[in-house]
Amino acid sequence: MPTEPLIDLHTHSNASDGTESPSVLVEQAALAGLDVVGLTDHDTTAGWAAAEEAALRTGIALVRGAEISARADGVSVHLLSYLHDPEHLALREQNERVRAARTDRARTMVELLGRDYALTWDDVMDHTEPGTTIGRPHIADALVTAGYAADRSAAFASMLRPGSQYYVPHYAPDAIDAIRAVQAAGGVAVFAHPGADLRGRVVPDAVIEEMAAAGLAGLEVRHRDNSPEQQRRLTDIAASLGLLVTGSSDYHGAGKPNVLGENTTSPEVLEAIEERGAVAVVRP
Numbered sequence: 001m002p003t004e005p006l007i008d009l010h011t012h013s014n015a016s017d018g019t020e021s022p023s024v025l026v027e028q029a030a031l032a033g034l035d036v037v038g039l040t041d042h043d044t045t046a047g048w049a050a051a052e053e054a055a056l057r058t059g060i061a062l063v064r065g066a067e068i069s070a071r072a073d074g075v076s077v078h079l080l081s082y083l084h085d086p087e088h089l090a091l092r093e094q095n096e097r098v099r100a101a102r103t104d105r106a107r108t109m110v111e112l113l114g115r116d117y118a119l120t121w122d123d124v125m126d127h128t129e130p131g132t133t134i135g136r137p138h139i140a141d142a143l144v145t146a147g148y149a150a151d152r153s154a155a156f157a158s159m160l161r162p163g164s165q166y167y168v169p170h171y172a173p174d175a176i177d178a179i180r181a182v183q184a185a186g187g188v189a190v191f192a193h194p195g196a197d198l199r200g201r202v203v204p205d206a207v208i209e210e211m212a213a214a215g216l217a218g219l220e221v222r223h224r225d226n227s228p229e230q231q232r233r234l235t236d237i238a239a240s241l242g243l244l245v246t247g248s249s250d251y252h253g254a255g256k257p258n259v260l261g262e263n264t265t266s267p268e269v270l271e272a273i274e275e276r277g278a279v280a281v282v283r284p
């Protein structure tokens with residue numbers, strides 16, 4: 001009996017806060033038995049070329065994407081943008097602005113941490129590839145190396161958590177503007193982990209309705225950070241708004257417990273995403 005292809009549309013390389021290079025990430029996805037992998041680094045497409053080369057070499061299909069930082073209703077939200085034109089000016093400028101703000105914010109956090117811990121910006125840079133979209137995970141790695149935290153998760157549970165004296169937020173565009181920029185670039189916008197209530201407050205139904213009206217195409221329902229209650233709620237919202245439903249791992253290499261393929265997306269939904277996207281799925 002033929003089995004359904006395994007499709008995982010949300011992963012990170014070291015072009016952002018994953019621990020593996022884009023090529024190694026794609027090789028790992030092929031070894032894990034996935035048929036299709038999506039590369040969705042935070043606010044960048046810098047990993048696309050290397051991932052494409054690895055996909056063609058290893059025989060796995062690649063969905064080129066990004067995870068766009070945004071804000072809605074005072075909550076930090078993430079939008080997966082699939083198959084957009086990476087050269088589109090408005091989206092590129094938006095990503096540049098966020099990445100610059102992330103660097104300033106990381107510097108401020110390290111300065112604050114440096115008052116109480118022997119930690120410098122150079123220590124953080126030691127864990128960061130040139131051009132990476134920097135985030136708290138890179139600061140976490142420096143804290144782990146310096147012996148102040150056991151692993152990334154421990155650092156996130158203490159010094160790096162929102163509410164900690166060392167936590168600083170960063171600029172991100174309003175989610176409605178971000179959705180419009182993704183659409184203008186020919187991308188397909190999917191709300192990443194919209195019910196991640198373990199991380200903090202989630203956005204109410206009304207905000208998801210506004211996002212759908214602005215062009216949101218789908219909800220990432222099956223994600224380990226959405227509680228079972230949230231997954232039920234999101235399934236109902238998607239049905240009533242006619243949104244696509246995806247499931248993905250949000251794999252970050254060794255930086256998080258998430259395993260490739262732990263949640264997957266149906267071939268029908270991938271087909272709908274590809275129909276709407278400006279660039280093709282890379283197929284070997």
Ligand code: AMP
Pocket residue numbers: 017134135136137152153154156157252255256
């Ligand atoms: P930032 O975007 O800099 O605010 O950092 C948030 C990022 O940290 C998210 O995109 C996650 O990939 C990562 N993250 C969140 N919680 C954890 C955790 N407990 N362990 C490792 N990484 C985490």
Ligand code: FE
Pocket residue numbers: 012017042252
């Ligand atoms: Fe991340």
Ligand code: FE
Pocket residue numbers: 067078192193
């Ligand atoms: Fe995310």
Ligand code: ZN
Pocket residue numbers: 010011012067192250
């Ligand atoms: Zn992610």
